[in-house]
Every structure is written in C-alpha cells, then in structure tokens.
Amino acid sequence: MPLYEYECEKCGRRFEVRQSMGDDGATLECPSCGVRDPRRVFSSFFCAGSDDSSLVGGGSSCSTCSSGNCASCGI
Numbered sequence: 001m002p003l004y005e006y007e008c009e010k011c012g013r014r015f016e017v018r019q020s021m022g023d024d025g026a027t028l029e030c031p032s033c034g035v036r037d038p039r040r041v042f043s044s045f046f047c048a049g050s051d052d053s054s055l056v057g058g059g060s061s062c063s064t065c066s067s068g069n070c071a072s073c074g075i
C-alpha cells in the first residue's frame with residue numbers, strides 16, 4: 001500500500017498515511033489539531049526548492065531521482 005504525505009491546511013502539520021490507491025484522504029484528520037481534509041503533498045513537491053524546503057532538509061535537488069526535472073519521479 002503506498003505511503004502518502006499530507007499537510008494540514010490549518011496548522012501546517014505534515015504526516016504520512018498508508019492508504020489504497022484512489023483514496024482521496026478526505027476523511028483523514030490532522031494528528032495535531034484534528035482538522036479534516038488535509039492537502040496531499042506529493043513527493044515531487046520536495047524537488048521544487050520552495051519555501052518549504054527547510055522542512056525536508058533543504059536543497060533544490062531531488063532526493064528520489066537524479067533528474068533535474070522531478071516530474072519524472074512519479075511517486
């Protein structure tokens with residue numbers, strides 16, 4: 001079962017959930033504040049070098065693949 005990462009839109013807490021393909025996560029709750037319907041964070045997000053990079057160790061290179069274009073990760 002794939003592992004997905006979610007981010008709470010209220011408090012910004014990130015957490016990982018194992019769920020089946022096709023499950024949209026709408027019934028998930030934030031483990032910190034209990035708000036439902038967190039936003040799914042795709043692994044390619046880590047490659048973007050966005051302002052969230054500090055949460056995942058920083059850097060603009062992809063940790064999953066060696067490509068500069070992380071759309072190829074597809075995870």
Ligand SMILES: [Zn+2]
Nearest residue numbers: 008011030033
């Ligand atoms: Zn929350």
